[in-house]
Amino acid sequence: MIGHTPTVRNDLDQIRAAFVGTPLAGLPIGHGPAGTVLVADVDPDRLHPAWQAADALVPVLGRRPVLVTDDFDGTLRFRPEPEPGPSESELRAFAEAAEASDPWSIYHHYSEDEEVYEGEVGYYARGVAGVALTALVSDVALPTERQALERTLYDRLLADADLHARVFASVRFLTRTDYWYTPNSVLLMLLPTSDIRSSGYWVDFYGALTSEYQRRLAEVLAQWRHRWDARLVASWGTMLQFQVGRPPAPGDEAWAAAGQLKALAPNLDLNRWEVAVALSAGDAWFVHNRP
Structure with a gap:
């Protein structure tokens, strides 16, 4: 099921309040691309704790977190107003197509x-x-x-x-x-969904440059979460990093x-x-x- 709470996900003040007492407290927060929220100035030396704090808040905020970098992407900047993301029907269709796909028929x-x-x-x-x-x-x-x-x-x-x-x-x-890559500049992107498959819509990865591969990657995220409790921590364009439970x-x-x-x-x-x-x-x- 695709899950989120519209009034929460668009309320920057409520997100700031949820961050109090966590490694994300006091960091600049603004609207990002396609319905996301960006948290800037994440300490590169404390990436995992920052992500874990945001991951623990998914039930509260209805937003799944992923660490990103603007080292290579100039579009990752605050917007003055919320930028529309995909519609509910579009996101549902994306997740359903992902679930129906076999990612390992093309990832080979x-x-x-x-x-x-x-x-x-x-x-x-x-x-x-x-x-x-x-x-x-x-x-x-x-x-x-x-x-x-x-x-x-x-x-x-x-x-x-x-x-x-x-x-x-x-x-x-x-x-x-400690083997993970660490960019110079790190942001936390809060995706406008709590659903695992749907979150693949926003993941920027060199191995998923087309809409077809994007759906297959979304299914990988869902399969790995179900089987290994593997949670996407960071997407650096050519690299993905997972916490595995x-x-x-x-x-x-x-x-x-x-x-x-x-x-x-x-x-x-x-x-x-x-x-x-x-x-x-x-x-x-x-x-x-x-x-």
Whole structure:
């Protein structure tokens, strides 16, 4: 259900009052683009606490928060008057189309189609983070699909506690908030909806430049929230950052999540088996998709 409270979402004074006692207290507030509200001068060193304060107020304000930056976008500025956003019917149609879509039919990582031939196993089993695991898959018949090789490697890695600990130590940076990108100038954008899918209408992401991809991204937001309690914290244009409340368990869950993350983030320079190891023990996801 698409949820918001019109009189609350347009009342800047009420938003200011709700911010009292939070890291957002006293910050400049104004009308943003397409029905949003912008909160300026967010401390880059306290991004996560600022977002968490706004996220806790969603039931009060009816507005879902996302951190944005004007480092690359000159349109993110206060408007003198509220700027109309999409109509109720338009937003409902957007959310319904998103729910009916299959995001993973178009978000597809190129590595899923690769095959591994003689002499190439060491490259895929070495790992970007520097732990070589060629011996774990030395008996795999070649050629084979890359994803089959990586899944075999991942399963065998899970059975070796010492090797798994070494790999985890090398890839744990991926799911830590200190790995997140920090812009010079940060604003908090309060979207005029509390609905997860509908919020995708306003998300600026290089991986969703068309209306079709925008709807698919909205469905990703809804699926990840339902399955992993993954909440969108920031959208920096080519990067998305998520707080994750239920990290996937090692095995099938982590493997599935790693595949989806790689599909959405083609510029994430880790193998899928490395991502799967990292995702089971961290509460912060980083998506990178750039030209």
